[in-house]
Amino acid sequence: MLQLSSKPKQTGDAALGLLRERLNRVLLGKRDKIELVLACLLAQGHLLLDDLPGLGKTTLAKAVAQSFGAKFARVQCTPDLLPTDITGFNLFNQKTREFEFHAGPVFSDILLADEINRTTPRTQSALFEAMAERQVSIDGISRTLSSTFFVIATQNPIDSHGAYPLPEAQLDRFAMRVEIGYPDSEAQLAILSAACGPTSKATEEGTSLTLEALAKLQNETSQVRVDPRIQRYLIELCNATRQHESIALGVSPRGMLLWQRVAQAWAKLSDRDFVIPEDIQAVAIPVLTVRLVARVKNSESVVHSILSSIAVPKYQ
């Protein structure tokens, strides 16, 4: 049936290809996940990495940030983290006798929020405002964030003791949830042999893609053609999530919009300027698992059953 490993063609924009190669060098053996991350990037969505520690979440996020030469910030979420630790704060300068704004980590292009479910809901919501509105309000002053502001949040599914699970409304702000998973044997072998070499500079120099180029790509993504029949297919799928018996809360219109945009990005990554049903299906699991409130634990199988219940549009 649906396979996430269905790789889009690796041609595409030259710069995009460079970026893809670079990420693949950093995170070995995870091409399919990297495609999803790229799709999320093109769709201007935020990414939730949901996996065990030590699988390369942070490595991936850092590599993405460095690829653009973008400003990268990282927040390690702990229970005592305060909203101002994320947004920034005004400090009274004794010398100048004026308040000075100290920008928080959100004033960056790429923000890595590690273990986001460890911090308090108050802090979480501060971050979510930034994610949704791309602006923060501090002491009544709204401050706009970078236009390519991109959040990669990670959370640890085990060890839920003392954690604050993200509420559904907030999960809806993420475009997708990706589980990186263990690399296969060959990739592990490559990882091990890479580590045995002489200690070199871990990071690669230079950028693959400028922020301006990224913005242009994002703009192009939003213009990828979606046929009305594809849209109807998408609507049917969304309706099915709302009526499915093992789903408590179906896809919201916002979720639907994001799904379409991610499918557009997927088409763009496949070097197409139109969306086909396979694009919708390919991104269904990462897009849906983040926002469906399933009554059963295994929400992926629910997504599978929904996908298999709706007929793809016929060629006309």
Added chain:
Amino acid sequence: MRASRLSLDRRRSGAIVLAVISIAALVRLRSTCESLGVIAIETALHAALVGATGWIFAISKRSGTRGLTTSQRSVSEGDRSGKATITRNPQTFLLIGGTVCVLFPIVANFLARQAGGGTGEEIAYLGALAWGGLVAALFAQLNRTLSISVVCSGFLTLFTTVSSDHHQAVYIAFLWGMVCLWWLIANHWERVEACQIDSVKSTNMRTPLAIIAGGLVFVIAAWTASGRSVMFSRPSLELVQTSGGSGRYDAAARSGVGNGDAVVAARDHAASFGAVDTDVFLDSPMPSLFDIFNDQFGEPVRKKKTERAIALAPRDTRSTSSRTAQSNSSTQSFTTRRSEPKPRQPLKDVRSNATMFWIGRVGERLATERYTRFDGTEWHQELQENKPTFGELKIGERVWFSTDANSGLATGPYADSVAEAVKFTRFRSNRIPTPAGVQMWHIDLVDKADFFGFTGDHCLEMPGRDHVPDYTTVRLVSRLIDREKLEALTSASTGAAIAPASSEPELPSDRGVQLAKQIAREWLPNSSSRWADVQLLVERLRSEFAFDRSGSTSLAKASNAEPGADPETESDTALDEGASTPLETFLMTRRGNDVMFATAAAVMLRELGFPTRLVTGFYVDPNSYDRMAGQTPITAADAHAWLEVNIGADTWIPLEPTPGYRTPTYRTTWLYLIKRNASMIAGTVVGLLSGACLLWLSRAYLFECLLRIASYFPPVVSDRRRVRFVVGVLDRRCRFAGIARPRSISPREWLLRNLALDRTPWSGSLNRFFNEADQLNYGGGGGLSAEGRKACKEIWREASTFYLRRLRPHKSTAWQTNKTNETVSVHATTEF
């Protein structure tokens, strides 16, 4: 607007049911005088026409308006181009389709009448009304249209009920009434309840005026229709066919207007077969079976020739004289004014060269003479002393005459009876032609047994007369021969009963007879005197000998046809110089008339041990059957000869040895037919089933063959159709190969990934095809490139069912591993 549309749809169903009931009533009415097959075909055609109208209407509606109402649409379309309005406007289609539906019965009937078939015009008008009602109900867009439909179906139902003779007709009217009542209550009850007596007010004067005007129209129409108005006393225009009222005669005219004023005798029996069953010709100078015993009205009409007649009471006659006007006014005297005599329309004779008319089975043989002795050239009657006897039987008010219960009819191979009738017009014999197995007969008011009798050769006659009086209708009931009983009676066990009777006349031993006997022995060397042998012999005669009507037509002529004496038989004699009798000539040349056939068969069957006799009479030719009248005219040309064979128990069974004439029909039960043809039926069923199985099993091969053939004739179609076709073919092939594509997986995904066709040498074509197909479908159009078309063809040829079949095991394993992987990974994530 919305509410009224809803209620319209709710009411529509009721109106459709009513219209369908009325159509059923019309079909029932027609089924009494038309063949059901024709009605069924016509109804099916008509239903198809209505269906097509609905379909076109639905399509045009769907393709036309979207969001706009029809009128708005047509206006805006009209601004752009007139053509678009016409092609897109559903109302136009509806109007055209509806008109065609309504006019169809009239046009079809007109054409059918031109071709010699058809029915009365009034039926066509009723048909137009019925289908008009249905169309109005189906496509009504106003409540008023629905009401019109209900009125149409109501009128039709009432009309057919009233004009029908059948009791069951009234049940259809009841049904219609019940449905209509339900429909009315469902639609109008709320309104009725809302109208309290005190709230009803006359708002204007128009209603009473309308009532008065309507009443006037009704009265005038009734006056005109009742024939009291001078203007319309004589119909000048014939809207529906009459049988002579306007001077014209039409075969399609039903019971109703007769041949003018005088011939309305069929007053108790609307579907009377004869012009008269009783007394109309009392004032005719021709001899009649009936006479009036009446001394009140002066001299009766003097007949030119009188015969025995039954005296009728005066109440059985009808007064045809007109009443004289009287005046009892103050003048105290009789008026001298007399009513003017009614202008009597001169009656026209309806000419026909038929000697009689037969209502009953066609292909029947009516016997008038029977011959038992054959002297080599001629047949002779041997009048027997033991004539059949008969008795009287009173059924209803009529007297029937019936043969004795202990005659062969009771013990013979008979089952069921059939009622038939014969009307004599110019028959010049006192014998009544009857079919074999006649059991009962009756002539209207004749209640005297000595009016009938049997001749020495067992034929029914009216003794002491020159001929049966003209326009006499004889009704007959005859028994049907049952094939099963016939075969049981002549089976081997009772075969001894058919041994030649002692009274069997001896055959002469001339050469013709000897030859016939020889042929019979050749054909049936070991005959066992069974029915099958009789059938076999007759069949051989029918198939190996040729019928030649131009040969000598009468028995007398046949007997005179001496060789050399008649120049007409030169050819016969040329063939065989030594032929001495016509029978021998017939047997040598294998050509002859029906008398020769019957003679040969009779002689041969006697050789086999069956008593036989030659019968002459009339053959009811199926070709001259008048479908409109439901009767068959019998002319002198229908004179015929055949033979009867005695199978014992005083039972004579007619046989038809002459080719070109229908063999006598025997009544057979379904069970018997099935038993007889069990092996054939079983063979056919098994053959059909195995054929169907074979087709089913080889459906993939057939499909591939068709495709392979079709691939040499590439269709010139649009690219979209081409893509659709190829995808459809691939889907069908997958289904044949047992790896049907689930609907939720796109073709590309299924073929390339799930079936792993991306490893094939032509996967490039597959990829290209799907890329271009996607571009065409979802990428905003374009078309297939030359390579794309080539890819189409390549897929068409390469991805055959057989190729896909080889993938089946592969597919299942790949599929399984995929699934397991998935579930394992899911499991892992959820378990933590």
